[in-house]
Amino acid sequence: MAISTSTRPRRRAGDAGGDAVAQATWGLFAAAVLAAVAALPAAPRLALLPLAVVFGWTQIGGV
C-alpha cells in the first residue's frame, strides 16, 4: 500500500476555483485603477465609477 509522505497541506476542492476568482478580482482591480487614473485629470467624478465596479464585484458571495 502506497503511503503519502508529503508534508504539504492538501488543497481543498474549492481552492482551484478560489484561485480563478482571486485572479479575476486582481485583473478587474488593475483595469479599474488604469481607467480611474485615465479619467482623473479630465473628470475626477468619473474616476470613481470603475472603482465602484470593484466595490460591487468584491461583494461576491455576500447575499
Place this chain on the structure above:
Amino acid sequence: VKVAHDVRKWIAAATAYTVTGAAASGAVGALLGWAGERLGRWPAAGMAAWGGAALAALLAARELGWLPFPLPQRRRQAEKIWYQQFGAVTAAALWGLHIGVGFHTRVRFSGFWLLAVLAVLGRDPLAGAALLVSYWLGRALSLWAAPRLLSLSGAGVEYLQAVESSARAQRRTHALALAVAAVALGCATVR
C-alpha cells in the same frame, strides 16, 4: 435540447437580475443625489471631497483590519423561497430588485457606504445614479463571470465554495480600491 433550454433560461434569469437590479440601484442613487440637492450649499464642494477622502481612508483601514468596527446593515439575505413560488426568471428579477436597493441586504465590505455618502455629497441625482449603477454592474458581473471562472479553474466545484476560498483576496482588493478612491477624492480637491 434540455441543456440548451437551461442555458437560455439561465441567460434570461441573469438578464432579469441585472436589469432590475440596475433599475433599483439607479433609483436609490438618484434619490440620494436628490436628497443631497436638498442640503443646499452645505457642505462646500471642496469640503465634501475632503470628507469623502477621509471616509474612504477610514474604510480602507477597516478592511485591512487596522480599525475594526461594525457596518450599519440589515443582516438579511435574498428570499430563496421566491424560486419555488415564481420560477427562476421572475425570482431572479425580484432578487435583483431586492438586492439592488443595497440597504435591504447584508453588506459584506464597506465600499457601498462610501458610494452612498458620495451620492449624497455629490448633490446630483444623475451622478448618484451613475455611482450606484456602477456598483451594481460589478455585483452582477460576478454572476455573469461564474460559468467562465469555473471552467477556467477546472475544479468542478460549487461557485460559492470557490468564492469563499477567495475571500481574503476580495477583502484586500476592496481595501486597495478604497485607498485609490481616497487618493482620487483628495486629487479632486486640489484641482
